[in-house]
Amino acid sequence: MTKWLPDVSATSDPIYLAIAKAIVADVTAGQLRPGDHLPPQRELARDLNVSIGTVTRGYIEASRRGVIRGSSGRGTVVRDPTAERPDSRLRHGGGTEVVDLGTNLPIHGEDPDLAQAFARLSRQRGVTRLLHYQASHENPRHLGAGAVWVRESGLEVDPDAVVITAGAQHALMVILASYAEPGDLVFADELTCPALFEVAELLRLRVQGIETDEVGMKPDALRRACRHRTGRALYCMPTVHNPTSAILTADRRRGLAEVAREYDLLVLEDEVHRHLAPDAGPPISEILPERGFFITGLSKAVAPGLRVAYVAAPPFAREKLKDAVVASLVLISPLTLEIATMWVEDGSARDTADRKRAEAEARQTIAREVLGDHSYRSYPTAYNILLDLPEEWKAGEFANEARRRCVAVAPASSFTVPGCQPPEAVRISLGGAESRVQLREGLEVIAKILADGRPCRCTRM
Ligand SMILES: Cc1ncc(COP(=O)(O)O)c(C=O)c1O
Structure with missing residues (x-):
């Protein structure tokens, strides 16, 4: 093979990512073949006029994508999955890694590129303020970014409708702690996200499963359940449900909204997977602005370690939810919230x-x-x-x-x-x-x- 030299001059990606993508593309196209050696990192750094750290990160990223591996003494080589498999721990079983x-x-x-985010943060004036106590979730920039993300998730909102929480599970916690009493009943799909069970157990709420089919929860089944027992809230995942991946049709969304209004249920609409099907039907909270809590966040779309989610809350609930955030956490970590805001603002999210x-x-x-x-x-x-x-x-x-x-x-x-x-x-x-x-x-x-x-x-x- 002639010397491998990717063209990263016209990329809009960070250079390390462009290098990783070029490796994956060339392996896929057969330009790089199993066993081929990539250039030593120092040499490629010199040829591309970038730092050696950038090339190292590119190689690490390509290795995470499964196309190359570094072996000491042999440099970085393109993997041959078929040759590697017989030695795999999976074939033999009994290994400890899972x-x-x-x-x-x-x-x-x-x-996203965390090192680059830290580098940008370190250049910000007054960055040490991120280590102080502050009402980080009241910061207009952070609320503005929240509104942008909620809008990108399909619901038109202003920043003052947004409450920032430490993840979607925390959102469930603050909403239900604020508006449900021990013993209250929450309706959910028969199969639902375990985050709800954890919150319900802590708050001593009961959960009742509602019949579903391949499209998701059936409005008629919810109505029947409401006739028998008084419910406080409905928890649902209209877009790419966990674990069934079902997407509620627009009709189903309207049907569930109608029942929720008829039986005075609050609706906790968990849309953390919305980015996986951005064109799914209208948010239930758009149909029910007076009782819909639209929960979206960055855990599934960007990174769960940030612990940042956004709730578009109905007007009556906003202040109470903010109080609940303070009562439960004092503040959302300003450091990760700043990174989240930066990534929403610059389009990285x-x-x-x-x-x-x-x-x-x-x-x-x-x-x-x-x-x-x-x-x-x-x-x-x-x-x-x-x-x-x-x-x-x-x-x-x-x-x-x-x-x-x-x-x-x-x-x-x-x-x-x-x-x-x-x-x-x-x-x-x-x-x-x-x-x-x-x-x-x-x-x-x-x-x-x-x-x-x-x-x-x-x-x-
Ligand atoms: C549908 C759904 N909602 C909420 C959560 C919890 O998300 P977070 O990490 O933002 O608390 C999960 C986690 O898997 C999930 O699948």
């Missing part, structure tokens, strides 16, 4: 969300290739799939068998509202794998378990 396809992780290989969606789509294609005709529920850009198991399997046993073979998946019981029957299904999080190569390996283990069938448990008489 491929995490059990946690709903937002594809960390596509996270949007770019990251777009990249994550594109990567999710590529991972869905891998899932389809590996799992073939096995039945599962998902959406073409969702982070998760919910795999229906053949009759012989119980979901818990299947998850244990996968774990034995070093792959973590989550049984549907983890998402099932108490009192409802969990389906024999497991959620597989495509975003958890560190690279596409690792994802394929993990999914191949799942496919193998399905092909092998359930081990016979019969004992000899």
Whole structure:
């Protein structure tokens, strides 16, 4: 191979990312082949007229994307996944490392450039103020960024409608702590996000599951439930539901809004996955501005470690929610809130969300290739799939068998509202794998378990 030298002159990406992307593109196009050596980092840095740190980060990023590996003494080489697989810990089982396809992780290989954000922060005047006590969640710039993000998530709002929380789960906490009493009833899909269970348990609320179909919650089923028992709130995920990935149609959204109004329910509309299907139907909170709490945030679109979410709250609730934020946390970390604001303002948050969606789509294609005709529920850009198991399997046993073979998946019981029957299904999080190569390996283990069938448990008489 002639010396590899990418053209990064016309890129709008940070240079390290452009280098990583060029490597991935050239591997995909066959210009770089398994076993090819990339130039030593110092040499490439000199040829591109960038710092060696930039090249190092580019190589690390490409390695996270699964296309190259560094081996001491041999420099950086293009990986050959087929040659590597027989040695893989996954093939042999019994290893200690686990491929995490059990946690709903937002594809960390596509996270934004934190080092660059810190470098920018360090040049800000008065940056040490970020270490002080302050009403960070009242800062007009932070609220402005919140309004931008809520608007990008589909709901028109002004900054004064926004309440900033430390993640979407904290949003559920402050809303329900403010407006529900112990013993109150919250309606939710039969399968729902475990964040709700944790909050409900702490606040001693009851949760009742409402029947759903492939589109999501059925308004008629909600109405029947409301006739029998007085509910305080409805929790729903209209766009790319966790774990089913269902998207409510516009009709369903209107139907649920109608029932919520009729039975005086507050609506907690969790839209943390909206970036995965930006054109989904109208927010329920747009139909119900007087009772809809529209929750969106940066955990799934940008990075969960930021702990930043935005609630577009109805007018009556704004001050009380802000008080609840102060009571529960004193302040949202000004440091991460500043970074979040910077990324929303300069478009990095949007770019990251777009990249994550594109990567999710590529991972869905891998899932389809590996799992073939096995039945599962998902959406073409969702982070998760919910795999229906053949009759012989119980979901818990299947998850244990996968774990034995070093792959973590989550049984549907983890998402099932108490009192409802969990389906024999497991959620597989495509975003958890560190690279596409690792994802394929993990999914191949799942496919193998399905092909092998359930081990016979019969004992000899
Ligand atoms: C639908 C949904 N809502 C909320 C959360 C919690 O998000 P956060 O990290 O912002 O608290 C999750 C986490 O997986 C989720 O899937």
